[in-house]
Amino acid sequence: MNNYAEILNKCSRCGGCQAHCPLYTETGREPFVARGKIELLENLQSGNLEWNDTLAEIFSTCLLCGSCTENCPNGVRTDKLIMSARKELVDARGLPIIKKNIFHHFLKYNGRLNKAGQLLAIYQKSGLQKLLRTSGILKVFPMDLAKIESILPEISGKSFRNNLPISRGISHPKLKVAYFTGCVTNLVNPQVGYSILKILEANDVEVIVPEQVCCGIPAIASGDLKTGRFLAEENIKHFTGLSVDYIVMDCASCLSTWLEYPELFSSDEAAGLMPKLVDINRFLVEILDIRINPENELGIKVTYHDPCHLKRTPGGKTSPRELLKRLSPSYEFVEMDMADRCCGSAGSFNLTHYVLSQKVAQHKINAILDSNAKIVASACPSCIMQLQHSLKNNNSDIQVKHTVELVAQCLNS
Numbered sequence: 001m002n003n004y005a006e007i008l009n010k011c012s013r014c015g016g017c018q019a020h021c022p023l024y025t026e027t028g029r030e031p032f033v034a035r036g037k038i039e040l041l042e043n044l045q046s047g048n049l050e051w052n053d054t055l056a057e058i059f060s061t062c063l064l065c066g067s068c069t070e071n072c073p074n075g076v077r078t079d080k081l082i083m084s085a086r087k088e089l090v091d092a093r094g095l096p097i098i099k100k101n102i103f104h105h106f107l108k109y110n111g112r113l114n115k116a117g118q119l120l121a122i123y124q125k126s127g128l129q130k131l132l133r134t135s136g137i138l139k140v141f142p143m144d145l146a147k148i149e150s151i152l153p154e155i156s157g158k159s160f161r162n163n164l165p166i167s168r169g170i171s172h173p174k175l176k177v178a179y180f181t182g183c184v185t186n187l188v189n190p191q192v193g194y195s196i197l198k199i200l201e202a203n204d205v206e207v208i209v210p211e212q213v214c215c216g217i218p219a220i221a222s223g224d225l226k227t228g229r230f231l232a233e234e235n236i237k238h239f240t241g242l243s244v245d246y247i248v249m250d251c252a253s254c255l256s257t258w259l260e261y262p263e264l265f266s267s268d269e270a271a272g273l274m275p276k277l278v279d280i281n282r283f284l285v286e287i288l289d290i291r292i293n294p295e296n297e298l299g300i301k302v303t304y305h306d307p308c309h310l311k312r313t314p315g316g317k318t319s320p321r322e323l324l325k326r327l328s329p330s331y332e333f334v335e336m337d338m339a340d341r342c343c344g345s346a347g348s349f350n351l352t353h354y355v356l357s358q359k360v361a362q363h364k365i366n367a368i369l370d371s372n373a374k375i376v377a378s379a380c381p382s383c384i385m386q387l388q389h390s391l392k393n394n395n396s397d398i399q400v401k402h403t404v405e406l407v408a409q410c411l412n413s
């Protein structure tokens with residue numbers, strides 16, 4: 001067992017985290033809130049408990065949303081405790097078989113991921129998906145496969161990074177950036193990537209898209225630090241030594257994972273890259289200070305959902321909102337209630353804990369509906385997929401877009 005003592009000892013057992021934990025709100029169960037997990041970890045550390053199926057399930061049931069830490073009077077980093085516990089669990093019992101296969105045989109290999117994306121696109125476009133859904137056959141599988149399958153958004157099937165448009169070339173660029181695309185933009189929604197290229201080119205920023213692999217968050221959050229380290233080292237190798245001013249990202253989860261690289265892997269190269277990392281919203285607002293001036297006075301109401309992984313970074317709350325405000329009069333920004341509450345996506349949590357995840361999402365959906373917005377914008381592809389799915393479950397036709405998709409649209413107006 002790792003030495004958690006320092007963090008564990010900071011907890012005064014006040015129970016304040018109960019009011020802020022989205023999972024405690026839904027379940028009312030102490031093991032799902034920070035204090036309950038801390039109690040269990042102390043018992044594990046002292047040898048009163050050993051890892052078993054129940055404990056494995058409890059420690060996998062956390063959104064890593066950070067809400068408990070943000071509101072803890074003693075600043076207990078529950079997310080760090082849970083990540084350490086998950087690593088201990090993997091060391092003690094290994095990874096679940098599905099995760100093991102995905103992390104070890106797909107995540108490290110772009111070619112295999114691209115092939116999987118192509119097969120999923122064929123599955124969706126060939127009519128097979130429709131056939132299986134209407135036949136009801138998915139319901140006979142364990143794990144509620146029908147529900148899990150229904151989360152799948154429309155997959156593009158064409159890797160963004162393998163289909164980059166030819167740049168018109170910028171003779172005297174203002175800035176030069178390297179773009180880390182993340183897996184979802186690369187394989188699911190390349191429109192986000194094309195939007196970023198279009199916006200940056202229109203603002204005289206030269207963009208390069210270096211070779212790269214998954215940021216590692218699925219493996220790291222599951223306790224598989226070996227795979228996480230492999231992926232981090234690959235990315236650090238590809239981005240070190242580039243002659244660029246910034247490394248831009250469109251995914252809040254990728255950015256937060258990169259920001260953890262130096263701490264997770266004690267790498268000097270990783271530490272050297274940190275000052276260059278920037279979320280695309282912040283880059284456009286604080287660094288480029290772009291002016292969009294859309295001509296169409298459509299006044300379409302748009303609201304914004306804060307990804308947990310972005311809202312605590314510098315400018316993470318203000319930049320996306322400022323960007324949306326600059327889309328007036330085409331879009332009218334409206335704030336929704338609980339904009340910074342977790343949507344329940346949490347990487348693969350919505351797949352492994354579908355029902356609980358949808359209960360968490362419902363609060364967000366109610367707030368979106370109350371806002372009267374026609375569009376929800378966000379800055380995390382994982383949140384975007386979750387919101388699209390949950391809105392569909394609510395028979396809503398409200399669209400969910402990445403902020404940069406709206407900006408790129410306005411460049412045409």
Ligand code: SF4
Pocket residue numbers: 010011012013014015016017018034035068071072073074075076
């Ligand atoms: S984690 Fe923080 S808020 Fe929760 S019981 Fe401990 S000290 Fe209180």
Ligand code: SF4
Pocket residue numbers: 020021022023024032033034061062063064065066067068069078079
């Ligand atoms: S990180 Fe979020 S889900 Fe996990 S215990 Fe804290 S508040 Fe609850």
